[in-house]
Structure formats: C-alpha cells, structure tokens
Amino acid sequence: MKKLKNGWVQGSAQEFLELSDADMAYIETKRALAACLREQRVKRHLTQTELATRLETSQSRVAKMESGDRTVSIDLLLQSLYRIGTKRRQLFALL
C-alpha cells in the first residue's frame, strides 16, 4: 500500500481489508454465483417474490442471495440454483 504526499494512500481493496488470496477467491465465487442467480431469474421474467415462492423462502432472502450478502452461504446459493434447474456443468466454471 503506497503512501501519497497528500496524506491518502493508494492500494487495492484487498490490501486495505487485508484479505488473503483465499478470501478473495471465496468472495469472488460467491459473487459469481449470486450474479448467476439473478441472471437466471431475470431471464425467466420472475420477480424476487415469485422466485422466493418457488424456492419456498422469502423475497428478502432472495435479495440477499442476489447481492451476495454476508449472511448467505454458498451452500444456499448452490442449492437455490440447482432447484431452479441449473446444471452442475454450468456452475463449476463459476466456482
């Protein structure tokens, strides 16, 4: 992290938050799965509420899933994707 004369510092978010490569990989995986879920939903012209009904959960949780919220696990994302018919070979590239 490089210090500049004006008092600010220069560096990546990864450096600032002191995230390891493993942390980054995990976060990026989650982000990709979350994006995939939204993509699938939009492609089917469903609202979060409608998708929530099919997944037997709530709209708020769908919103959190799609935003890769801290309180959402990759397990939940994967299971949700599988339940709406996503195939494994479509996903492993995202892992």
Place this chain on the structure above:
Amino acid sequence: MKKLKNGWVQGSAQEFLELSDADMAYIETKRALAACLREQRVKRHLTQTELATRLETSQSRVAKMESGDRTVSIDLLLQSLYRIGTKRRQLFALL
C-alpha cells in the same frame, strides 16, 4: 421403484431416499469437492493432522471434510481448498 415377488424392491438410492434432482446435484458437488481435498492432501504427502494445522482446525474436521460429512458445508470445503492454494480454474476440472 419396482416391487419384486420376493418382497424386495428395486430402485436407486435416489428413489428410496426421495431425493430431488437438486438434492442429488448438491450432494454430488459436495462429494466432488471432498474428493478433491483428499487428493490435494495426498499429493502433498500430508497427514490429516498436518493439513488440519495448516487450516487451523482439527484432524477430525479434516476427516469429516474428506468424507463429505453431513455436518460439513460446501462453504467450508471451498474455503479449505482455496486456502491450500487450489485455483478456481482447477475446480471445474472436477466434472
């Protein structure tokens, strides 16, 4: 599930346990990641105890991870794989 004259029935484990395709996909994903973890460990000539130390966890949890135990999440498996240097690209070779 087909019933036989001798009283037994014929059918897959999936049918017997009434698992959905989504359940199956999830279980299979977990199994693949678990196998990958073991493979990586063995390739490096590490014992479960040694790997546990590197992952800052216990030997018993490593054993559970490698066996795809019910009490182990895909999150834990993925994070563990990333922490020992597995790249995301390597994971889609699992299919």
Place this chain on the structure above:
DNA sequence: TGACGTTATACCAGTTCTGACATATCTTCC
C-alpha cells in the same frame, strides 16, 4: 405529487455448522 410494484435492509428466533476434544477403528510394522 402519490399510489403501486419491486428490491433492499434490519432484526430476531430457531436451526445448522464449526472447532475442539474424546474415543474408536483401522493399518502397518515388529
């Protein structure tokens, strides 16, 4: 502007997962 449909955020009780420890079951030697 306000009503309405959609998405985002906050909170919490119940469930599940995690790490740690103890113990049991292999495996491979002698």
Place this chain on the structure above:
DNA sequence: GGAAGATATGTCAGAACTGGTATAACGTCA
C-alpha cells in the same frame, strides 16, 4: 498379539446461517 501412527466417529458449546416479518428505498406512471 501389541505398539504406534493415521483416520473415522460421537458429542457439545458457541458461532454462523436461515426463514420470517417489518419496513425502508427505489422506480415508474398517472
């Protein structure tokens, strides 16, 4: 058989996740 190293299984308190509910914020159209 018995010892020693490795792996598997059981249990449990504390942490993290999940679903539900409430509510806030956003977008759009009359």
